[in-house]
Amino acid sequence: MAQKKNIIDELEWRDAINQVTDEDALRKLTADKKISLYCGTDPTGDSLHVGHLIPFMMLKRFQLAGHHPVIVIGGGTGAIGDPSGRKDERQLQSMDQVKKNEDALTAQMVKLFGTENFSIVNNYDWLSKISLLEFLRDYGKLFNVNTMLNKEVVASRLENGISFTEFTYQILQSVDFLTLYRDHGVQLQIGGADQWGNITAGIDLIHKIEGPEAPVYGLTIPLMLKADGTKFGKTAGGAVWLDPKKTSPYEFYQFWLNTDDRDVVRYLKYFTFLDEDQINALAEQVKTDPGKRAAQKALAAEVTKFVHGEQAVEQAQHISDALFSGNLKDLTAEEIEQGFKGVPSMEVPNETENIIPWLVDTTKIEPSRRQAREDVKNGAIYVNGDRQNDLDYEIDPSASFDGKFVIIRRGKKKYFLARVK
RNA sequence: GGAGGAGUAGCGAAGAGGCUAAACGCGGCGGACUGUAAAUCCGCUCCUUCGGGUUCAUAGGUUCGAAUCCUAUCUCCUCCA
Numbered sequence: 001m002a003q004k005k006n007i008i009d010e011l012e013w014r015d016a017i018n019q020v021t022d023e024d025a026l027r028k029l030t031a032d033k034k035i036s037l038y039c040g041t042d043p044t045g046d047s048l049h050v051g052h053l054i055p056f057m058m059l060k061r062f063q064l065a066g067h068h069p070v071i072v073i074g075g076g077t078g079a080i081g082d083p084s085g086r087k088d089e090r091q092l093q094s095m096d097q098v099k100k101n102e103d104a105l106t107a108q109m110v111k112l113f114g115t116e117n118f119s120i121v122n123n124y125d126w127l128s129k130i131s132l133l134e135f136l137r138d139y140g141k142l143f144n145v146n147t148m149l150n151k152e153v154v155a156s157r158l159e160n161g162i163s164f165t166e167f168t169y170q171i172l173q174s175v176d177f178l179t180l181y182r183d184h185g186v187q188l189q190i191g192g193a194d195q196w197g198n199i200t201a202g203i204d205l206i207h208k209i210e211g212p213e214a215p216v217y218g219l220t221i222p223l224m225l226k227a228d229g230t231k232f233g234k235t236a237g238g239a240v241w242l243d244p245k246k247t248s249p250y251e252f253y254q255f256w257l258n259t260d261d262r263d264v265v266r267y268l269k270y271f272t273f274l275d276e277d278q279i280n281a282l283a284e285q286v287k288t289d290p291g292k293r294a295a296q297k298a299l300a301a302e303v304t305k306f307v308h309g310e311q312a313v314e315q316a317q318h319i320s321d322a323l324f325s326g327n328l329k330d331l332t333a334e335e336i337e338q339g340f341k342g343v344p345s346m347e348v349p350n351e352t353e354n355i356i357p358w359l360v361d362t363t364k365i366e367p368s369r370r371q372a373r374e375d376v377k378n379g380a381i382y383v384n385g386d387r388q389n390d391l392d393y394e395i396d397p398s399a400s401f402d403g404k405f406v407i408i409r410r411g412k413k414k415y416f417l418a419r420v421k
Numbered sequence: 422g423g424a425g426g427a428g429u430a431g432c433g434a435a436g437a438g439g440c441u442a443a444a445c446g447c448g449g450c451g452g453a454c455u456g457u458a459a460a461u462c463c464g465c466u467c468c469u470u471c472g473g474g475u476u477c478a479u480a481g482g483u484u485c486g487a488a489u490c491c492u493a494u495c496u497c498c499u500c501c502a
Binding site: 254257258260261290291292293296320323324368369370371374375378379380410411412413 | 450451452455456457458459464465466467468469470
């Protein structure tokens, strides 16, 4: 079935391909043998986020089809800064920070790809060994400045200015591809749509050095846009991280669950390993019974499983049920910690207090007594899951959750967690 | 350097001596409906111990009474040099 398909056809069905350098040749190559392919990640942060999943899903599909993915951690290039997709110059990071980020990212990648039939390399290992004179003589000579200037990434920056440092980024990335081709037999580089210029620069370099017949290819992934035009991967709280300490599995699950109907099928194709039949069935349900959100639930479960594991999915579902049904009673302390990870929390003394000053002074949930009274009167305030509209209600922090927490909900889904001291 | 205009709540914008804690729109916050959606409808949107208190660039002044009139200061805009 789906798995029998050629990987390229499979990717096409999933709308996962933006541009390919030589589609027919690549289709034949991947059908005939197992290849090595790579994608680079610059260590600009201390955790991967859902944006990183875009190229990684692609690598994973190749891996599942028996090919060998290589991830290049840009310890070298990350020290320079990729101008792609940016309006202005990047702030250079300290080498120390780069190193820390590398370690954190490596650990996360191993979680996603395992250690079998997968490699992680760091371009610092080769880029740092090139001397300035070597760089200029061996590589600089092969790059035509006119060509470099014409790359969209550079051209778009010319008006506001671009430093020489960032200008040379495409040369470094080209050296990466060349090195991987020589030392690891890597024949394909993948990347986001904005990487096309950098990828083709690498192919050109290989062709110049290794001969025009060198079988190397490039493939880019379409830009992930949301139907409402905003950027994929951002929530009100910022980026959605893969590190469970930064974004809890519950929040992660919720991120996917909240996918717009118009985007969900596209995301199922791209971010899950469900096959064509399963996805078609879900797509049908989006049309016939959108309120059920079967597709969103499947998407959230699948992606959460891939990143955090089966158990995290069950927990996320349990927390979601409790929070959105308003029935908090059977949550465990651990689930509360997780479900309320991204929620404002505060410490409160274990003393009974009237609800109004408690909301305003003790917890700072409400900005003023006026507002607090209004919300209580309107039935906007829930204490431990129960609507509380009595202005004289006395909050007793020791009353529930073993006297550890008081959970306040304001409005439909705004939660606050008060930890009892 | 000269001439004019403008500064009002998170933003936009009315108000030109008392009826103004300040219309209206947006945004924000609630509620109803719903699919943890969209759209729609409704309420609230300076603080308060509900007596009142503090607001209309800032500081003074006139007046029984000022966002509204006067003076100075600051900031912004337009036109002329």
